[in-house]
Amino acid sequence: MDSLNRSGMAARRYRCRWWIERFTLDGRIGRKGYxxxxxxxxxxxxxxxxxxxxxxxxxxxxxxxxxxxxxxxxxxxxxxxxxxxxxxxxxxxxxxxxxxxxxxxxxxxxxxxxxxxxxxxxxxxxxxxxxxxxxxxxxxxxxxxxxxxxxxxxxxxxxxxxxxxxLGGACRDKVRADFWIGHQTPEHTGRSTEIAVERGFTGLKTKCRIQEPMAERIRAVWEVGGSEFKMTVDPNERFYTVEQTLELADQIKELENVEVFEDPIPKKGLRDDVLAQYRYMRGELPFPLALHLGGASDVIKAIRADAVDYLNLGGSMVNFVKAAAIAQAAGIPVWHGSGNDLGIMERSYLHAAAVAPNCVLASDFVGSWTRIDDLITEGFTFEKGYTPVPQSPGLGCELDLDALEKYRVDK
The missing domain is CATH 3.30.390.10 (Enolase-like, N-terminal domain)
Incomplete structure (x- = not known):
C-alpha cells in the first residue's frame, strides 16, 4: 500500500509539474526566476x-x-x-x-x-x-x-x-477610416476630395476656423462626393460661439454631407456652463455633435451633462479601451483621434480601435499619406474606407532602420 501511495504521489507531482511548466511559458519562470x-x-x-x-x-x-x-x-x-x-x-x-x-x-x-x-x-x-x-x-x-x-x-x-x-480581443477585422486635410481653400479642398474618392475613402475630416470660407469649403466637398461622402468638421474650438456655430450649420445643412461637428467652441476644462452650451447646441444642430476627450473622467462628465452624440477619444491603448467602454455603456459611438503621427503610433491606434465595439465612426490614421515616411516597413492599406486589423504577433510592424537613420535629428 505504501508503495502504491508513493507511486500515486509521484504521478501527481509529475502532472502538477507538467501543468506548471505548461502555464508558465515552457517553465522558464521556474528555471531563471523571470x-x-x-x-x-x-x-x-x-x-x-x-x-x-x-x-x-x-x-x-x-x-x-x-x-x-x-x-x-x-x-x-x-x-x-x-x-x-x-x-x-x-x-x-x-x-x-x-x-x-x-x-x-x-x-x-x-x-x-x-x-x-x-x-x-x-x-x-x-x-x-x-x-x-x-x-x-x-x-x-x-x-x-x-x-x-x-x-x-x-x-x-x-x-x-x-x-x-x-487589450481584450478585436471585435472586427477592419476599422473605418476617413481621409484628412488641413486648412485649405475651397479649390484645394475640391482637389483633395478627388484624391480621397480615387483612393476609395467615403469621407474626410477637415481642420478649419470660422474666419475661413467654411460654407464654400463644405460645398466643394459636396460637389465632388455628393451627400454620401461625409465630412467631420473640426475647428479645434475655433467657431468660438454657439451663435456662429449654429449660423454655419444653417448655411450648409441642405448639403447633407456633414457627419459631425467636433469641438466647435472652447471647452474650458468642461465647466458646467460650457457643457450646458454643448447640450443646447446638440438640440439645435441638424447633425451630431462630438467632443474630443482624453480621459475617462471627462467622458463621464460629458455623458452626465447630455452634451454629446459622439466622442473622439485618444490616450494610451489601455485608457482608450476604458474610455470607449464607458461611452459604449451610454450608447455613444466613438472614433480614435490622432496627431498626424507616424506608423508605430498609428498602428497602436488601430489595435485599440479594433477592440472597442462602439468604435464605428471613421478613425484618424492619417500620417500614412500626410508624412513623407511612416518609419515602418509595413505601411497602412485602405480599401473602401476601411483599413485591415493586423493579425501578426505584437503590433504587426517593424522599424524601418534606413528611414529612421534618414530622419534622425539627434546624430
Missing amino acids: LMKITEIDVWTVVVPVFPEAVHSEEYGGYPDWARVPKQIIRMHTDEGITGIGETGRGQSTQVVAQAAKQLKGRDVMKMCLQNVFRSEPLKPGPESPEDWEIDPGPYPTGYEAFEMAVFDLIGKRLDVPVHTL
Whole structure:
C-alpha cells in the first residue's frame, strides 16, 4: 500500500509539474526566476516632414509648424532576443523620455501591470476600509504611450498573439477610416476630395476656423462626393460661439454631407456652463455633435451633462479601451483621434480601435499619406474606407532602420 501511495504521489507531482511548466511559458519562470527581462532601451529623436500639399493651402500658412516638432522612437531589447518598438507624441523632451526608459531597464515584461507598465508594486489596501484603498494605477511619465506600445509589442511577440488580443480581443477585422486635410481653400479642398474618392475613402475630416470660407469649403466637398461622402468638421474650438456655430450649420445643412461637428467652441476644462452650451447646441444642430476627450473622467462628465452624440477619444491603448467602454455603456459611438503621427503610433491606434465595439465612426490614421515616411516597413492599406486589423504577433510592424537613420535629428 505504501508503495502504491508513493507511486500515486509521484504521478501527481509529475502532472502538477507538467501543468506548471505548461502555464508558465515552457517553465522558464521556474528555471531563471523571470520570463523576459528588459536589457536596454534605444531612444531616437526624429522629424519626418509632411507633403505640404496634403495639409494646408499657402493662404492658410502653408507648411505646418507642428510638422517641425520632434518625436521619439524607442526600441526595447530583452534577454530573449525579442525587441518591441514605440513612438511618443510630438514635443517630448528626449532627455525626459530617456530618463523614463531607465526606470524600465531590468524589469520583467511578463510580470508588469499592463494598466501602467511603470508601476512596480501592487495597489495598496487602505488602513481602515475599502474606501481608503489605492485605486489609481498612475502616474504616467512623459512619453508613456511609447513605452506601453513597446511592452505590448514584446508580450504579443512572446505569446505569438496580436496586441489587440492583449487589450481584450478585436471585435472586427477592419476599422473605418476617413481621409484628412488641413486648412485649405475651397479649390484645394475640391482637389483633395478627388484624391480621397480615387483612393476609395467615403469621407474626410477637415481642420478649419470660422474666419475661413467654411460654407464654400463644405460645398466643394459636396460637389465632388455628393451627400454620401461625409465630412467631420473640426475647428479645434475655433467657431468660438454657439451663435456662429449654429449660423454655419444653417448655411450648409441642405448639403447633407456633414457627419459631425467636433469641438466647435472652447471647452474650458468642461465647466458646467460650457457643457450646458454643448447640450443646447446638440438640440439645435441638424447633425451630431462630438467632443474630443482624453480621459475617462471627462467622458463621464460629458455623458452626465447630455452634451454629446459622439466622442473622439485618444490616450494610451489601455485608457482608450476604458474610455470607449464607458461611452459604449451610454450608447455613444466613438472614433480614435490622432496627431498626424507616424506608423508605430498609428498602428497602436488601430489595435485599440479594433477592440472597442462602439468604435464605428471613421478613425484618424492619417500620417500614412500626410508624412513623407511612416518609419515602418509595413505601411497602412485602405480599401473602401476601411483599413485591415493586423493579425501578426505584437503590433504587426517593424522599424524601418534606413528611414529612421534618414530622419534622425539627434546624430
